[in-house]
Amino acid sequence: MALLVRFLFIILSCALLDALEILPSTNKYDGIQGDSIVLECKFTLVPEDIATLDIEWLLVAPDAQQSDQMVITYNGKSYPQAGPLQGRVDFVSPNPEDGDASIKITNLKQSDAGTYQCKVKKLPGSRNMKVTLNVYVKPAKTRCYVEGTQEIGRDLDLKCQTKEGSLPLTYNWQKISGLEKLPPTATVDSTGGVLTIKNASQEYSGTYRCMSRNKVGTDECIVILNIVPPANTAGIIAGAIIGTLLFLIVLGILVFFCCRKQKEKKYEKEIQHEIREDVAPPKSRASTARSYIGSNIGSNHSSLGSLSPSNMDGYSKARYNQVPSEVMERPPSNTPNYVPPKVAGPNLSRMGAIPVMIPAQNKDGSIV
Known part of the structure; x- marks a missing residue:
């Protein structure tokens, strides 16, 4: 009889422990950077669950040697924890005791990706559940350009590059003007974003669009292709040579006239200087002779x-x-009747x- 009572008590205890249940939901979530996402964790209680409700959300460490990081807790009140999600996480329900322990994460970042664990305890019941969150980045800042000479008969590449976006990325090229179909000699690399055109012709000219795509979004860019006849290389070279010669001739003429002008200015300055240094001519014959006679007599008097x-x-x-x-x-002035010599x-x-x-x-x- 005692054994029967003990067996019934064990069965009743197991039933009570299994009374708290977490409802099934998806275990994998895909979020977009900058958006919001809800991680669901709903549960049911029975009257036997009489203890205080305790809810914990943890970010599971990828390495077993590291400890899990607490995200948010509830024990009669919500308590967001310090960490990378601080200020961006909260319970969806204002009263999780109603059976909804789901959380909402806003302004998602790539660093938010990982495995999250939801623990719900209300003794004697206790359950937990793990979900995986992936955060993707939409394609952005996609750029298109032409690589190669846009001339008839040449080979060229139309390239498409997306600077931002989660891998894997795929690319799709379209011609949106003219015949609105890709040239027959064109080949597309959907993973590299390159449209290769062989033996280009003027019919291939037009507007092309590249669309980059990943799991969560798309982005696009446009490039204009203009195929022209080959340039006259010989004429360009001859024109460059003739232009250079003309430039040198004009430069030589300018240098010649500048040098000539400098010489004329220098000559005018010398003439003006000589005129300023000239001695004034004698006023009369008598004064000139007298001055000359006086100077020579003075020097030869002895x-x-x-x-x-x-x-x-x-x-x-x-x-x-x-x-x-x-x-x-x-x-002497007092000599009478003096007659000067001739x-x-x-x-x-x-x-x-x-x-x-x-x-x-x-x-x-x-x-x-």
Whole structure:
């Protein structure tokens, strides 16, 4: 009898322990970066679950040697924990005791991805459940461009690159103008985003669109292809040579005129300088002769001695080729009836005198 009672007690205890149940739900969630997501954890209670309700959400460590990280708890009140989800996580229900322990994570980040565990305890019942969260990034900042020469007969590539977006990414090219179909010689690399065109022709010109896609979104870009005839390379080279020669000729002419202008300015400055340094011409024949005579008499006074009208002619003949000889000292001013000697015309010319025409006069001094 005692054994039967003990057996019934064990069965009743197991039934009570299994009374709290977590309802089945998905165990894998896919979120998008920047969006919000709800991780479900709903449960049921029985009257035998009489203890205080205790709920815990943990981020399971990927390494067994590390400890799990507490995200949020409930023990009569919600208690978000410090960590990477602080300020971005809360219970969906304002009163989780109603049977909803689901949480909502806002502004998802790639670092939020991982395995989360929901623990619900209300003694004697206790249950837990794990879910996996993946966070994806939509394709963004997709760029299209042409690589190669856009000429008839050439091979070229239309490339499409997405800078942001979770892998795997796939690419799809379309022609959205003209015949609206890809060239017959084109091949598409759906994983690399490259559209290769062989032996291009003008019919291939138009607008092309590339669409990048992953699990959570799409993005696109547009590029314009313009196939033109081959350029005249020989004409371009000849034009460049002719242009260079013309430039050098013009440059040489400018340098020549600049040098010539500089020489003319320098010559004008020298002429002006010489004119400023010239001595003014003598005012009259008498003053010129007198100044010359005075300067020469002063310098030769010691060697010539005093000259008189009687020996002036003889001295001038002996020294004709050296110094003017018709120079004599002025007699004292008190000498009566003094007549100054005459100087010959050739000697005056050598002295630097300037011929001056004097009008004829009468005895009374009037001009004839």
